Amino acid sequence: MARYGRLAALMRKELIQFLRARAMLALILYLYTVEIIMCTYAMSFDVRNLPTAFMDRARSAESRALVQDFGSSGYFKITHTAATDAEVAALLDRGEVLAAVVIPPEFSRQLAQGVPTSVQLLLDGSNANAASVAQGYAQRIVQNFALQRAPPPFMADQPAVELRPRVWYNSELDYRHFMVLSMMALAGMMVGMITAAAGIVREKESGTVEQLLVTPVSPGEMIAAKMLPPLLFCLLALFSSLLVAAVFGVPLRGSLALFMLFSAVFLLSGMGIGILLGVIADTLQQALLISFLVLFPVLFLSGTIVPLESMPPGLQYLAEASPLRHYMDAVLGLFLKGVGLDVLWPRLAAMLAIGAALLALSVWRFRRYLG
Amino acid sequence: MRSLIGIIVWKELREIRRDPITMAVAVVLPLLMLYLFGSALSLDVKDASFAVYDQDRSAASRALIERFPQSGYFKRTHDIRAEGEIAELLDRGRARLVLIIPPGFAQKLARGETAEVQALADGSYSTTAMVILGYAEAITQSYALEQMRERLAAQGRAAPLVPVQVESRVWFNASLASVNYIVPGLLGVILMAFPPLLTALAVVREKEAGSVQQIFVSPIRPYEFIAGKMIPYAVIAFFEMLMILAAGLWWFHIPFLGSFPLFLAATAIYVFCTVGIGLLISSVTRSQLVAMLLSLLATLMPSFLFSGFLFPIYTMPMMLQLYTYLFPARYFIEISRGIVMKDVGLAVLWPQLLALLLYTALVFVMTTRLFRKKVA
Numbered sequence: 001m002a003r004y005g006r007l008a009a010l011m012r013k014e015l016i017q018f019l020r021a022r023a024m025l026a027l028i029l030y031l032y033t034v035e036i037i038m039c040t041y042a043m044s045f046d047v048r049n050l051p052t053a054f055m056d057r058a059r060s061a062e063s064r065a066l067v068q069d070f071g072s073s074g075y076f077k078i079t080h081t082a083a084t085d086a087e088v089a090a091l092l093d094r095g096e097v098l099a100a101v102v103i104p105p106e107f108s109r110q111l112a113q114g115v116p117t118s119v120q121l122l123l124d125g126s127n128a129n130a131a132s133v134a135q136g137y138a139q140r141i142v143q144n145f146a147l148q149r150a151p152p153p154f155m156a157d158q159p160a161v162e163l164r165p166r167v168w169y170n171s172e173l174d175y176r177h178f179m180v181l182s183m184m185a186l187a188g189m190m191v192g193m194i195t196a197a198a199g200i201v202r203e204k205e206s207g208t209v210e211q212l213l214v215t216p217v218s219p220g221e222m223i224a225a226k227m228l229p230p231l232l233f234c235l236l237a238l239f240s241s242l243l244v245a246a247v248f249g250v251p252l253r254g255s256l257a258l259f260m261l262f263s264a265v266f267l268l269s270g271m272g273i274g275i276l277l278g279v280i281a282d283t284l285q286q287a288l289l290i291s292f293l294v295l296f297p298v299l300f301l302s303g304t305i306v307p308l309e310s311m312p313p314g315l316q317y318l319a320e321a322s323p324l325r326h327y328m329d330a331v332l333g334l335f336l337k338g339v340g341l342d343v344l345w346p347r348l349a350a351m352l353a354i355g356a357a358l359l360a361l362s363v364w365r366f367r368r369y370l371g
Numbered sequence: 372m373r374s375l376i377g378i379i380v381w382k383e384l385r386e387i388r389r390d391p392i393t394m395a396v397a398v399v400l401p402l403l404m405l406y407l408f409g410s411a412l413s414l415d416v417k418d419a420s421f422a423v424y425d426q427d428r429s430a431a432s433r434a435l436i437e438r439f440p441q442s443g444y445f446k447r448t449h450d451i452r453a454e455g456e457i458a459e460l461l462d463r464g465r466a467r468l469v470l471i472i473p474p475g476f477a478q479k480l481a482r483g484e485t486a487e488v489q490a491l492a493d494g495s496y497s498t499t500a501m502v503i504l505g506y507a508e509a510i511t512q513s514y515a516l517e518q519m520r521e522r523l524a525a526q527g528r529a530a531p532l533v534p535v536q537v538e539s540r541v542w543f544n545a546s547l548a549s550v551n552y553i554v555p556g557l558l559g560v561i562l563m564a565f566p567p568l569l570t571a572l573a574v575v576r577e578k579e580a581g582s583v584q585q586i587f588v589s590p591i592r593p594y595e596f597i598a599g600k601m602i603p604y605a606v607i608a609f610f611e612m613l614m615i616l617a618a619g620l621w622w623f624h625i626p627f628l629g630s631f632p633l634f635l636a637a638t639a640i641y642v643f644c645t646v647g648i649g650l651l652i653s654s655v656t657r658s659q660l661v662a663m664l665l666s667l668l669a670t671l672m673p674s675f676l677f678s679g680f681l682f683p684i685y686t687m688p689m690m691l692q693l694y695t696y697l698f699p700a701r702y703f704i705e706i707s708r709g710i711v712m713k714d715v716g717l718a719v720l721w722p723q724l725l726a727l728l729l730y731t732a733l734v735f736v737m738t739t740r741l742f743r744k745k746v747a
Contacts, residue, residue: 125544160518170494289396
């Protein structure tokens with residue numbers, strides 16, 4: 001009985017302290033709403049409206065049609081027309097355009113004569129990923145143009161085999177669906193880590209750990225009390241990001257209750273990392289800097305920026321140790337696929353295992369620190 | 372006068388030396404980011420798991436299927452025998468792509484009709500899905516072309532010609548290696564991540580402890596205090612820049628094409644700018660936690676998201692494109708990539724340099740004003 005009373009009192013103290021840190025509360029809400037929106041719009045390797053220069057040396061109906069095809073594709077935006085090579089070079093140098101399409105003078109003549117011809121594409125490679133994406137788009141535009149407009153003898157026979165692609169779970173392949181969900185997961189990771197680490201370190205910095213030490217509170221109880229208020233607040237804040245997801249048109253096909261369960265377990269494991277950092281660090285500054293150091297690889301290994309399947313195998317194995325990677329998979333499954341616990345239980349088990357290991361390690365280190 | 376600044380610098384250096392963790396993070400994090408972004412930033416997918424539902428079971432269908440693993444992009448993990456298995460495989464993420472070859476595939480091919488095959492992709496990881504479908508389309512197309520060539524040859528006709536070809540040339544980074552653009556971009560992010568944060572904390576720490584009042588009643592003037600706090604972190608930032616550059620040049624072998632003195636000058640301005648932002652943050656905050664959160668939101672995140680470091684700015688909605696002009700990282704990254712990758716000089720980069728200079732001046736004017744108000 002006394003034990004529960006003690007824990008309750010401790011939790012009340014933590015709750016009051018937590019709610020008093022207005023800046024932290026504001027940050028949590030910010031991360032769960034504004035940041036999700038901004039990242040969803042910003043974090044994309046996809047290429048749209050690429051500023052492009054055109055140099056049309058053929059000046060024919062065909063070349064104008066090709067210019068039109070580029071412009072109306074949505075991938076390229078014709079911002080400049082150039083008359084000379086030097087102009088093209090200057091535009092690329094100054095970064096005013098990131099691509100240039102050059103149509104040679106003999107373009108239409110060769111097409112009409114049935115001789116294969118070519119168009120030149122100059123790309124600014126100073127963002128290599130965007131450049132290679134744009135290269136693919138340009139090839140497709142020119143190919144379509146050729147199929148539609150090329151006069152005989154080019155008119156190809158109908159293709160022997162045709163691939164009919166269909167995408168499940170996200171039929172429009174809307175990148176934002178993926179991004180909203182992964183930013184939601186990342187927000188939980190950041191908030192969980194930072195609040196937990198700050199909570200422990202503040203106690204150490206202000207010397208109140210010693211005071212708690214003389215009370216009958218055990219390290220495990222203290223850690224539990226530290227984790228509960230941010231956990232509850234984050235779960236509440238999650239509803240605001242559900243709203244954001246709804247605005248972006250992301251469907252929740254699975255169960256909301258299950259999503260909350262996964263989120264709670266995930267937040268606990270994220271806080272596990274934070275608690276461990278808080279126990280290791282001596283000052284708030286150290287705790288936060290180390291959390292940056294941990295956050296970046298965790299973000300990277302979640303598959304948010306680059307698909308995990310594109311990474312070297314070593315990094316793929318390493319990713320299994322990150323709770324964010326499991327949560328991401330579960331969130332995508334719950335929202336987009338609408339699957340349930342029968343499919344996702346390994347993710348839950350993995351997060352529970354990671355969380356338990358981290359907390360056990362933290363309690364052990366904390367005991368040693370206090371002892 | 373100068374000695375007073377020196378005293379504060381010396382005091383700050385002693386505090387930095389007492390905190391090896393901070394310095395370790397300042398060294399390790401840039402190298403870690405360089406490694407991750409430099410070596411693993413590719414959207415290509417290798418060995419994607421794919422399942423086959425071959426309803427035709429003919430030599431032709433097997434020939435098409437064989438091409439998928441041969442390409443190196445796909446790994447055949449499952450053979451589907453019944454329609455119901457498809458959902459199960461995709462739901463569990465066991466296959467990223469399911470290839471369905473309907474009955475009659477070989478017959479249609481033989482008759483010279485268009486034979487259709489279906490590809491189902493798991494769109495939950497949308498980037499992967501897009502890349503994989505691109506591969507699948509290319510593989511099918513090359514198979515189709517071969518079939519057509521055979522068909523035409525059998526009729527005694529010549530192979531079809533490709534009417535228009537795209538000759539593409541990549542400027543400034545012909546090998547399309549991501550590390551070449553990561554290094555000059557990462558400088559903009561890292562110099563914005565650490566120096567302002569550390570500077571802000573150095574001042575706010577004194578505020579929290581109350582020792583800032585003692586400094587203000589001492590003969591030390593506000594600008595001396597500011598300079599003394601700033602110089603150590605500016606120097607650290609400069610060394611960080613040299614370290615990233617050295618790692619880029621000798622570890623990742625990136626080319627450095629432009630003028631090194633111009634690059635150093637631009638970096639020096641940028642470092643002053645970032646450290647100045649740190650001071651500005653410290654003048655409006657009172658607790659370390661708030662200072663940290665504010666620098667996270669005002670420096671690290673925008674310099675990562677809205678600077679063009681990884682994500683192209685022109686793809687963003689107009690409002691966000693305008694928003695990117697608010698942060699100096701954008702200007703610096705344009706300068707740094709311009710010098711390192713494009714070998715352009717002042718003639719091209721002066722607008723960005725001017726923007727950076729004005730920005731820095733503005734930051735310092737605001738900071739000294741705010742500090743003076745505090746003292747008065």
